[in-house]
Amino acid sequence: MPREYKTIQEVAGPLMLVRGVENVKYNELAEIVLFNGETRRCKVLEIDGENALVQLFESSTGINLSNSKVRFLGKSMELGVSADMLSRVFDGLGRPIDNGPEILPEKRLDINGLPMNPAARNYPQEFIQTGVSAIDGLNTLVRGQKLPIFSASGLPHAELAAQIARQAQVRGTSEPFAVVFAAMGITFEEANFFIESFKSTGAINRTVMFINLANDPAIERIATPRMALSAAEYLAFEKDMHVLVILTDITNYADSLREVSAARKEVPGRRGYPGYMYTDLASLYERAGRQKGKSGSITMIPILSMPEDDKTHPIPDLTGYITEGQIILSRELYRQGIEPPIDVLPSLSRLKDKGIGAGKTRADHAGTMNQLFAAYARGKEAKELMVILGEAALTDIDKLYAKFADAFEEEYVSQGYYQNRDIEETLNLGWKLLNILPKTELKRIKDEFIAEYYGK
Numbered sequence: 001m002p003r004e005y006k007t008i009q010e011v012a013g014p015l016m017l018v019r020g021v022e023n024v025k026y027n028e029l030a031e032i033v034l035f036n037g038e039t040r041r042c043k044v045l046e047i048d049g050e051n052a053l054v055q056l057f058e059s060s061t062g063i064n065l066s067n068s069k070v071r072f073l074g075k076s077m078e079l080g081v082s083a084d085m086l087s088r089v090f091d092g093l094g095r096p097i098d099n100g101p102e103i104l105p106e107k108r109l110d111i112n113g114l115p116m117n118p119a120a121r122n123y124p125q126e127f128i129q130t131g132v133s134a135i136d137g138l139n140t141l142v143r144g145q146k147l148p149i150f151s152a153s154g155l156p157h158a159e160l161a162a163q164i165a166r167q168a169q170v171r172g173t174s175e176p177f178a179v180v181f182a183a184m185g186i187t188f189e190e191a192n193f194f195i196e197s198f199k200s201t202g203a204i205n206r207t208v209m210f211i212n213l214a215n216d217p218a219i220e221r222i223a224t225p226r227m228a229l230s231a232a233e234y235l236a237f238e239k240d241m242h243v244l245v246i247l248t249d250i251t252n253y254a255d256s257l258r259e260v261s262a263a264r265k266e267v268p269g270r271r272g273y274p275g276y277m278y279t280d281l282a283s284l285y286e287r288a289g290r291q292k293g294k295s296g297s298i299t300m301i302p303i304l305s306m307p308e309d310d311k312t313h314p315i316p317d318l319t320g321y322i323t324e325g326q327i328i329l330s331r332e333l334y335r336q337g338i339e340p341p342i343d344v345l346p347s348l349s350r351l352k353d354k355g356i357g358a359g360k361t362r363a364d365h366a367g368t369m370n371q372l373f374a375a376y377a378r379g380k381e382a383k384e385l386m387v388i389l390g391e392a393a394l395t396d397i398d399k400l401y402a403k404f405a406d407a408f409e410e411e412y413v414s415q416g417y418y419q420n421r422d423i424e425e426t427l428n429l430g431w432k433l434l435n436i437l438p439k440t441e442l443k444r445i446k447d448e449f450i451a452e453y454y455g456k
Helices: 157-167 188-201 218-237 250-263 277-285 314-322 331-335 365-389 396-413 423-434 447-453
Strands: 003-005 008-012 015-018 028-033 039-048 051-056 069-076 078-081 089-091 107-110 127-129 149-151 177-186 207-213 242-248 289-291 297-305 325-328
Touching: 028 051, 039 069, 078 218, 107 218, 149 157, 157 177, 157 188, 157 242, 157 297, 177 188, 177 218, 177 250, 188 207, 207 218, 218 242, 218 250, 218 277, 218 297, 242 250, 250 277, 250 297, 250 314, 277 297, 277 314, 297 314, 314 325, 365 396, 365 423, 396 423
Parallel strands: 089 207, 149 297, 149 325, 177 207, 177 242, 242 297
Antiparallel strands: 003 069, 008 015, 015 051, 028 039, 028 069, 039 051, 078 107, 289 297
């Protein structure tokens, strides 16, 4: 039974102090009812004896303390879920914004989710094909993995996110695949780009979208990824689907966390972010994975733009600790016109060796991957040397490596945002580039694979 109080003591920005409350719980949902009957949603942030600190989801303008009342609803924030969510677009609080009907929920889930018991986790080990060579060939994504993309302002992470969402698939299985896409703090133009991109290719039919715009309240932004992950958990563990969750932009989410923390006058940590940001991010990222006894899974690609291109900034730094690797976008490659501008050398997928090889991709995958990395690294060194000392200072073999590095960026890494390469195409392209080098330089590939693929 909802309890109502007319004891609002003060309103400061999005925060409101209510005195004399009973049996109110942390994170409980509430409504503030204005004198004219208008209601606004809010939730409990803090309890101190009989005082409750409540945070509004909407603006606090027009609240008259003397004749407004607060109604506590006795439940935390929930999302009504059903299989009909696929192909739909919701706002950050789970309300439809695509002019479609309300969802008739099969059940209601607490958006904070239930932590997955570590003993019930299955090891991520199946290959997910994104159709992007720099990821599939060199930093392979595995089902159940958390693999963030580290971008920076002005780089095309939105295009890459849309491409992965359109193209991703689990090969060799008829089990259904879905994408849950959550966008936080993006502009209307970006939101429109994502929606139109998915609609034009039909990818919207297997996608659930949650969109929180830049002018929406910060507290709503904190709920958005939790809404998306609740939908993903339902599709994965109750409908046995392989679910890819894409969260963009985690930096906007963390900034909202900082904004709410500052409003509560909490002691700030590094760069003003709250000290509990690590725990908060972990509570999102750790909802990905596979469970024993269930065929569904949640694979996660969080996207974050590094402030000032700095990967030691708290947001990418903490994200790197919790997740299994990172894909890094490079401003230098972007200036060269490489699309997508993935910098493969500092990028890393810690689980890539679990998802490749015979029966998953192809037997020659591991060897060619290591050889391409090594050759590209040496080619970059040769190019840097050429800039300083001139081409005459290079040996003939170094010139070949420099030529390889250029070809690798232009043909292998750069493929545009609408080309979907299967893994065989990616591996064959790798062999085509390795043909630039003499056979004696291929020291990381087994002789049987050199005999089968080199020079073909």
